[in-house]
Amino acid sequence: MATIREKGYYHWDGRLEERRFPWWPITRTGIQLAFKKKGFRFLFAGQFLPPVIFMAVIYASENLENFKFMVRGSDRIISITPGSFKFFFTFGPVVFLCVMMLVFAGAGLIADDLKHNSLQVYFSRPLRKRDYLLGKMAVVLFFVLIVTLVPGLLLVLSKLVLSGSLRFFLEYPWLVLSILGYSVVLAVVFAFYTLLLSALNKNSRFVMIMIFLTYIFSDILSALLRETFRTPYMILVSIRANLEQVGAFLFAQKSAYPVPVGWSFVVLAALCALSAVVLNTKIRSVEVVK
Amino acid sequence: MTAVIAAKSLSKWYGNVLGLNDVSLEIEAGITGLLGPNGAGKSTFMKLITGQMRPNIGEVTIGGRSVWNNFPLFSSIGFCPEQDAFYEDVTGWEFLTGMIRFHGFPPEEAAERASRALATVELLGDKDRRIRSYSRGMRQRIKFAQAIAHDPGIIILDEPFNGLDPLGKRKLIRLVKDFRSQGRTILVSSHVLPEIEAVTSKIIMIHHGKILAEGDIHKIRDLIETYPHMISVRSNAPRALAAAFVGDASILKMSFGPDGRSLVVETHARDAFFGRLQSVVVEGGFEVEEITSPDDNLQAVFDYLVGG
Numbered sequence: 001m002a003t004i005r006e007k008g009y010y011h012w013d014g015r016l017e018e019r020r021f022p023w024w025p026i027t028r029t030g031i032q033l034a035f036k037k038k039g040f041r042f043l044f045a046g047q048f049l050p051p052v053i054f055m056a057v058i059y060a061s062e063n064l065e066n067f068k069f070m071v072r073g074s075d076r077i078i079s080i081t082p083g084s085f086k087f088f089f090t091f092g093p094v095v096f097l098c099v100m101m102l103v104f105a106g107a108g109l110i111a112d113d114l115k116h117n118s119l120q121v122y123f124s125r126p127l128r129k130r131d132y133l134l135g136k137m138a139v140v141l142f143f144v145l146i147v148t149l150v151p152g153l154l155l156v157l158s159k160l161v162l163s164g165s166l167r168f169f170l171e172y173p174w175l176v177l178s179i180l181g182y183s184v185v186l187a188v189v190f191a192f193y194t195l196l197l198s199a200l201n202k203n204s205r206f207v208m209i210m211i212f213l214t215y216i217f218s219d220i221l222s223a224l225l226r227e228t229f230r231t232p233y234m235i236l237v238s239i240r241a242n243l244e245q246v247g248a249f250l251f252a253q254k255s256a257y258p259v260p261v262g263w264s265f266v267v268l269a270a271l272c273a274l275s276a277v278v279l280n281t282k283i284r285s286v287e288v289v290k
Numbered sequence: 291m292t293a294v295i296a297a298k299s300l301s302k303w304y305g306n307v308l309g310l311n312d313v314s315l316e317i318e319a320g321i322t323g324l325l326g327p328n329g330a331g332k333s334t335f336m337k338l339i340t341g342q343m344r345p346n347i348g349e350v351t352i353g354g355r356s357v358w359n360n361f362p363l364f365s366s367i368g369f370c371p372e373q374d375a376f377y378e379d380v381t382g383w384e385f386l387t388g389m390i391r392f393h394g395f396p397p398e399e400a401a402e403r404a405s406r407a408l409a410t411v412e413l414l415g416d417k418d419r420r421i422r423s424y425s426r427g428m429r430q431r432i433k434f435a436q437a438i439a440h441d442p443g444i445i446i447l448d449e450p451f452n453g454l455d456p457l458g459k460r461k462l463i464r465l466v467k468d469f470r471s472q473g474r475t476i477l478v479s480s481h482v483l484p485e486i487e488a489v490t491s492k493i494i495m496i497h498h499g500k501i502l503a504e505g506d507i508h509k510i511r512d513l514i515e516t517y518p519h520m521i522s523v524r525s526n527a528p529r530a531l532a533a534a535f536v537g538d539a540s541i542l543k544m545s546f547g548p549d550g551r552s553l554v555v556e557t558h559a560r561d562a563f564f565g566r567l568q569s570v571v572v573e574g575g576f577e578v579e580e581i582t583s584p585d586d587n588l589q590a591v592f593d594y595l596v597g598g
Contacts, residue, residue, distance in 0.1 A: 025391040029380065036379050117373040121436065124340040124369035124446075125392040126361040284343075 022127055026135025031142060033112075034105035043101055044143075050094045051151035055158055057084075062162040080159055082172050086251035088155075089148065089182050090244040096215075098147060098190070103211045105143050106194035108204035109136045110283070115202040119283065129283055133195070140191035149183035174252070182250045186243060189268050193239070196275035199282040215239055232257050236267045243268070294319055294444060294475040295339060300348035302334050309334035311499040313348070317477060321470045323486035324479035325592060326496035332479040333372065335496065336446050339477070340369045352444065365393045368437035372448040372479075374429055378422040382413055382432050385421060389436045407439035410465065426453035434462065444475045451485045463488050483588040493588070495595055502595045511586050517594050518542050518556040521563060524580040525571075528553040534570045538563075554584070 034040055061080050088094065113119055122132055156176060159168050169175075197210045222238035235241040235257045245264035248255045255261060293316030300313040310331045326332050337343045338350050341357040341364055350357045357363060376385050383404060390400040408414040411431040416424070424432065430453050437445055447466070451459050466489050469476055480486050486493065493510070495502040503510045511519075524547070525531055531553050532544050540559035547554055557563045571578055584590070 022392070022394075025388050029377070029384075029388050032384065033377060033379055112377060116377060117371065117375045118377070120337065120342055120371045121369070121375040121389065122392075123342045124364065124367060124371075125389070126364040126394070127392055128361065 023131040023135030023138060026122075026127075026132060027138040027142065030105075030109055030136060030139030033108070034139070034143070037104050040101075040104045043097075043104060044147075047097055047101055047147040048151065050088065050091070050097070051155060054084075054088050054151075054155055058155065058159050059162055062159075080168070082175050082178065082251045083253050085152070085155070085175060085179065086247050086253045089152065089179070089186075089251070090247035092240060095186075095240060095243060098144060098186070099211065099215045101143055101147065102140060102190055102194050103208045106140050106190075107198055107207040107211055109139060110195060110198040110279075111202055111204040111207045114199070114282075115204070129280075133279055133283065136195055136198075137191045140194050141187045144187035144190050145183055148186055149180060152179035152183060178250045178252070182247050185246055185250070185268070189239075189243065189272065192272040192275035196271075196278055199279055232259050233263070235259055236263055239271075293317060294353060295477070296351045296354075297335075297338070298349050298351070300335075300338060300345050300350060302338060302343065302345050308499050310338070310345075313496075313499075313501050315494060315501055315504055317475065317494075319473060319475045320492065321466060321476045321478060321490035323490050323493040324477055324496065325481070325483065325486055325493055325588070326479075327481060327596060330496045331499040332496055333448060334499070336369070336448050336477070336479060340364075340367055340446055365440060366443050368440065368442035368445045370433050370437035370445070370447045370450055372452065375433065376421055376429075379420055381418050381420055382408065382424070382428075382435075383417040385432065386417075386436055386439055390439050393440045395440070403439050403441070404435075407435040410438065411435045412461070427455055427458045430454055430458070431462075434465075438469070442474075445469060445477070447476065447478045449480055450478060451480060451482065459485070483592055487588045495592065497596050503591070507588055507591060508586060511591050512560075514591065514594050515558065517585070517590075518558050519560045520583060520585045521555045521557065521560065522547060522552050522580075522582045522584055523555070523567065523578060524549075524552045524582075526551075526577040526579075530574065531570065531576055534574055535566070538566060540566075551579075 035044075058080055113122070119132075123129070153176065156169070156179065160166060193214075194211060197214065198204075198207050201207050201210070219238045219240050222235050222241055225234035225237060226232065235245070236259065241257065242264040245255055245257060245259065245261045246268065247253075249261040295317040297313050297315050300310055301308075302310040313335065324332050324335065334343070338345050339352075339357065341350075341360065344358050352363055352366070355363055380388070386404040386407060387397075387400050390403050391397070395403065404417075405414065408417050411434055413428060413431055413435065416428065421429065421432065430450065434447070434450060437447065450462060450466075454462060463485075466476060466478065478486060478489060487507075491507045492505065493507055494504045495510075503513075523531065528546055528551055532546075535541055535544065535555065540562045541555055541557050543556040545554045546552065555563065567581075570576070585594075
């Protein structure tokens, strides 16, 4: 006997939003989860200490008359140039603070999904793999840009405001683009770097250690290889040194190492490409049959 | 009835391991049970239906449209995975609203739907607790809530009764039956046969990646000729009843139940036996208290087909 079934469940007459940013729920969750981690808020707040110090330096440079008594020759020392910005952005401890932030905010991004089998819940929804990865990447981009690009632009603005003229801007009109460019490079490289390591293990604590150690170890290894082989090209092994090379190029400064900056771009691009390949392989909803 | 989900020559393998082998079937509206031992291919089949994986061969269609890469179609599917699939540090509310937002609902609608789904699974009072503090049963219910919150027409439930206490199981069974009466298509997998039996008699039996049987459980049993039907007749005089059947050629074997009051008959000709039983009971003046078929159930069919 034929059966006619009444579709009696809830009907919604509204319009579904055009999903221009389908990755946004992933990003929002990632940011929310980061702030729920113990100690992260403190670490995040700590990221703004260097910009505050830099701003104090800018203030001092604009009020040299008041500070001359403190340091002899301060008028030469405290001079804000693009080099100062390059120093601020590529200064080892500043970048290290950024890495520490990623240790907490980025380690679990994919590792936790793998651990909790969340991929199958995501991919049974209207969400593509690229949206998923973009959402995860956007978490890292958000945190890195908010501690680099935003303070960088504010520092330029404060320099203009404190000097009371547009002279600095007119002298270095490309500086804003340099800040934007370097912040984006840093954010993208760190996003790929963090997601690569996060996708390699289900244990986010292990990934935290890996993010930290890989960054540190690449620098130590680079120094050892330089001493051993007596060639400056070994700086290409170091993530920090490569970022510093790129920073020097973008801020139109002299490179710290006698190595063409193009090589550093190649190394960082290779790291991103490797990460993309690994992510494409690891991120899939597959039942493992044993 | 028109098939809602259709699989055509579906095969999926992982390296050298065959997950699913040349599966063709159709699933209609209502509840269908997906049965099979662990590793049979149930989860693979469900992931192919929900578009999470691409079949190596074949195609899955929903309402005539191919599932693979058809992302708008995914909003008509609700999937409840077997394993816990959420972050421990988010609240039930955050988890649910986040999941609903993937379907493109505006925030207010997502919130309303989350409230409704949480109320359905009786978790509204615990919505602001972190999932970390949820009991096993609550986790099952929040998983179920995320599968139904966007009001899908098709609900895929992978081992949904795992970890629920008897009361929780009964509630979920009632809920699943309610969804059926709303005209939805529900596919429930389980390896606990009474759970499936409690919600439906329409089953798909899967083993080693192949479909062993599909359809109504009783009709499937009728088709299994290798094993004779067992019929238990409880009466006041089981031995006298047995004596009346000794000469019946359709009966292969007779025995007595442990209570001493039941005659258990094995026959290939069930209808003929019932016809003869009627006359024997009337002529002999036997009092029959109960007639049952001990192997006309899911467990027996499963054992016969899978070899358990």
